[in-house]
Amino acid sequence: AKADIGMPAAISGNFQGAAQAFQSSLASQPWLILAALVAVYIILGVLYESFVHPLTIISTLPSAGLGAxxxxxxxxxxxxxxxxxxxxxxxxxxxxxxxxxxDFALEAQRNGGLSPEEAIFKACITRFRPIIMTTLAALLGALPLMLGYGTGAELRQPLGIAVVGGLLVSQALTLFTTPVIYLWLERLFHRHTLSPAPPPVPALATTD
Structure with missing residues (x-):
């Protein structure tokens, strides 16, 4: 609008009203999201008694943001x-x-005596159905917001679109990326759990 009316460069402008309120809210949102991620990391770290695998869980979030x-x-x-x-x-x-x-993999690894590879593989097989069921429930719940029409529908549509897009992409990726990140962090921080013990060397019989 400033370019259309030929406003001189010496005159500065800023947003007012709803646009200014939107800019002000966006300025603080990155810090709020960062605080939420830190809180999630601390809670998961206390829950699993590990500073490593909360990172595995948080690694699922970028794919959701990308999908949205x-x-x-x-x-x-x-x-x-x-x-x-x-x-x-x-x-x-x-x-x-x-x-x-x-949660399932750590339980199987700590109390079931499984290796990290066996534990995360069993976790993927066992927890596949509840993961699909809960994701579909959330996705179908957001579809009316995404496809709705009528008075005020344009206000709710971005919410439904973001949730549906994030769930679709994250569901397609995290089932494959989460086990990879889990094993990579295990190799990086717990090398001894992935290295099998060498077989004992048999004693040599000696004769006089």
């Missing part, structure tokens, strides 16, 4: 306040995939 942004772009929606609320909801919804797998 891609779906908003495909649908021609702006990244509004409602889309940001959907992104915050995804932090809670998506990380449960990692929690379901990592």
């Amino acid at each position: 942004v891609i779906m908003l772009w495909i649908c021609g929606q702006d990244f509004s306040i409602m889309a940001l609320i959907g992104l915050v909801l995804l932090i809670g919804i998506v990380k449960k995939n990692g929690i379901l797998m990592i």
